[in-house]
Amino acid sequence: MKIKIKGIAVISVVVAGALLLAGCASGGTSGGSSSSGSSTFNEAVDGVVNPSTVQGGTLKLLSSTDCDSWDPARTYYGWCWNMQRIFTRSLIGYKTVNGTTPVLAPDLATTMGTHNADFTKWTYTLKSGLKWSDGKPITTMDVKYGIERLFAQDVINGGPSSYFLATIAHPANYAGPYKDGDLSSIQTTSDTITFNLSTPYSDFNYLMAMSAASPVPYKTEGGTGFVGANYTKHPMASGPYEIQSYTPNQSITFVRNKYWKQSTDTIRHPLASKIVLTIDSSAADIDSKLKAGTYDARADNSIGTTLQQQILTQPALKKYADNPTTAFTRYFSIAPSVIPNVYCREAIFYATNKAALVQAFGGTTAGTAAGSMTPPTIAGHSDTANMYPDGANNTGNIKAAKAALVKCGKPTGFSTKLAYNTPSETGPKVFSAMQTALARVGITVTAAPAATASYYSTYIGSPANIKNQGLGIAVAAWGADFPTGYGFWNSIANGASIIPTGNTDYPSLNDPTVNKILDAAPAGKATDADFRTLDDAVMKQAVYLPILFGKSLYYRNPRLTNVTSDNALAFGLYDFVNVGVGGK
Amino acid sequence: MSLPKGELEVVGESEQVALDSSEQGPRSIAGRSLWAIAWRRLRRNKAALVSGVIIIILVIVAVFAGVLTNLYGHSYLTQHNTAPNSLLDPATNMPLGAFGGISSTHWLGVTPVLGQDILSMLMFGARSSLIIASLSTALSLLLGVSLGLIAGYFRGWADTVISRTMDVLLSFPTLLLSISLITVVSFITTSLLVRFCVIIFVLGFFGFPYIGRIVRGQVLSIREKEFVDAARSLGASNGWIMAKEIIPNVIGPILVYTTLTIPNYMLGEAGLSYLGVGLNPPTASWGQMLSDAGNYFQIDPMYLFLPGLAIFISVMAFNIFGDGLRDALDPKSTR
């Protein structure tokens, strides 16, 4: 679950696949003209805006918060994964990040991983001539060490460690390299590295494309004083930029890493000579700076309400904006432990007013009403699937809802609670919209706001808490950490992943059809059609009520060149590593 | 510090003293004639009278919010956000029309995003505000008067314990503790009733030492007066003396304090709601409206302006009235 900051928390998984846009386009020769070429609304979503090869200049970015961590192993914010792309590399990377089909490519490795027949053993060969920003060579031990760190959960926390812990074979009590030394299931030679897994995992290349899988200098890490938890203050660079200075909660400056060579990197084509990210906690302030052109783009989120309104009403501004589809679905988890009768749950499905909910989340630029769970970037997506038709304008189907209530034996409705996280700009509005919609058929909803900090881990992430507090409906969002059907579904729908705390299968869905497909998938035995079947099977249980497929609105300074959306890692934010500023 | 004032933090040590300073010396003898004089003085103070009328209107609105919004024809829970009944610009989610969608049907316009009627939301906000302010004031009075009375009348160890406790409470970073307490309670239950109770508790409890100190000081000096001695020498019990001799003489300052505390707690509730630890939807609250309006204030300033004005007028009315009451009860007053 990559996390999108604003709004609902999200656990989103990102996919990795970036499209390739950048690769081809920027490498190509578009004549090096710099800025102020023509530009149209949404141009960066599937294409490249202002292709250019002009080098130099400073790219000035803004964000409202600092990254959760700059340690590649400890970050889970989508935008920070996008920032990691600037200075860290991993065995595999995303060659194409925009459009709807992200594409993987070897990055530090010479080729994609090779695997045995049952996907339990994966081998990669390291390119030669790779160097850290201090000039030392990047070795296979560094790659191995980077992965081993993920096991030290008392030190390295906050990133997507659980994928690695669940797949890589390890002794039961292995607590990482700091306490328990090296892990024997990862074997290295001078240029190869082999991972022995405890379970088949056909999507392993996607794990290797996460920044969490990037190398960390063996034992020395970031140098004296920058080991373990403190690596975040001075992470070493393997990518085209290195950190020149970093003041937490204020700013971070990247300059070019002279030891990085274009010849070893087919994914990144850096143009700017410097990238500065400034943290400004006022969204209104960020909006006015972007509009004034003193900064180039917002790095962490959709633009604020004010600029959004100006963009949508002024064509002169709108042509510099993009509204990409992001790879996450906002939904309600409807808990069978609280509402056991499937017809009562169906009544909620029919009575829901998705049009109003889309409004509550920020309107048409925030997403489009969803009829099923699978978002457009994931296998099994269907534009037309909708098991619970909710009227022409997605405002709900009152007749069907009332019929379902009769079947449930509660023709006059029932009461339940709706959980949402707070403080949040959208949470209370989503509640109000839902309350109004369900009141139309006699279903009464009361608010259950809970602090964001523990909402996902111990509030709705605890099946017992959902049951005890009677949280029939819970606001949630999910995006895959990597863009495959398995990556999207396994954590939220596999009965085997239900855990007492920190659960991500909020309604505790445990359905044999679903489990069977998800259990077969890691062995490479699930087709796109299987995932469509899976989606239908999930919807039939009436526990996942999809609201919308998310979209975000971004604004780029007219001077920017080579701009494309990063839908793979970062909800369509711009792929900053490849962006140029026309040399200035 | 108590929670009051616009910035909750602005608590009023200064205000406290301002209040004390006008309270010098009990008006022992006056008895009933004092009230008559006070009422005559108050009637002459036009600003206070106007404020009194505003307060009465506010109370009526709060009590009859349901009836009034029915007459007006719009519940604040109704959302005008989807076609064909939308009052919002479909692209931007902002109210259509000038000044936040003010029209002959929606007299003060509608909110962005959900399109809820602002006037009826303000009316229900008045109800939340007054319920919390009056109940927490009642709690402060209950604790402050009884403890102040005990401390001042019996002195000795009771006074020491109570006074020290009040001193400690006055040195608490009350706001931080209040936010923490409310946050923690919300892990355990989301019940609206509990939320109301916790807010009333933190406002009322952390605020009681102010009234406690005033009452104690008054009682300390009154108990030395001749008429108390006289009663005592005639064999009156402590209870009788407190009820018949002491309390009537501290009612004046308590009344003034009450009028000035209510607006402080109104601001307190609004501030907590603004910070997201006060009332949550669907309960209407002025502070919560201001908090939400902060997201759109550049585009829809009316949405910010209206609840702000509601708070301003209500709080100002209580303050002016309390001020007038103090002057009226003050024998030294020239009015």
Next chain:
Amino acid sequence: MVRFIIVRVLGAIVVVWIVSVVTFLIFQLGPTLTHTSPVYYYVGKIPPTAEGLKLLTDRFGFNLPLYAQYWHFLSGILFGQSITDGVSAPIPCPSPCFGYSFRQNELVGNMLLQAAPVSISLAAGAAILWLIGGVTVGTISALRPGSVIDRIGMTGSLAAVSLPIFFTGPILLLIFEYQLGWLPDVAYAPISQDPLQWLKSMILPWIALAFLFAALYARLTRSNMLETMGEDYIRTARAKGLSQRTVVLKHGLRAALTPIVTIFGIDVGTLIGTTVITETVFNLRGLGFLSIQSIQNEDLPVIMGVTIVAAVALVIANLIVDILYAVIDPRVTV
């Protein structure tokens, strides 16, 4: 006198201690009542696996009894401690050590040090403005009681007290930052780095905060002045033929200001660490911002740190005022 001071200082220490116990208990209460390990609140958004939970429980000592956890915290403040990050050599954290925020990966002390200058700038600047403004308005009003100026001043100050900062703040921002564009970039900069930017970032918050307090001080000054000006020695001074200016400034104001100065001390002390709303409205990353942020994050070590700092500021202010009073006013029992 010495005994008085000792008693007062001891009292102040007890107050801070009680504050620390109450805060600690409040935040132990939540997890306990919901039967959740405090580890989940400690590490934040990504819950650890079962093995991770065990490792973290050990590392932070959540398996110890409550009093031992509290003592660990308290002894850090009193004697300092060394913080281990689980990897390298322990980081020395000298007294007063408020512990380590696992969420922020930083010593709480450093976070407090980073935030404190913002809050101190805010409180100090606003205090100067409100003292000057309040006393001026109050004095002018008192010299002509009942006049138009007096009425305007007093009604104005009643109005100002009735305006919450979360209303005046956005309006100031709307006018000066976004409409007029006079203050296009209000990001905070330390005064040592960029005094002009510091001033720009502080001016609106100062005004908003000072407005509120100035009103109280104006009323206070007025009533004190009125009282003082009626005293016999003022009449005597006038009789001696001193000019109105001398009488007002040298005799009247000086006497009227003494109580105000003491209150001023307490008000400034109260503001340190508790300007939550002002800092939220104006996006200043001071102690108030830090406190609300850490409460929302349930980051216990930071909450404890901010709360204690705020309590200490308040208690010290009270203490100084108490002692000054004792020095100035012989009637205070020593």
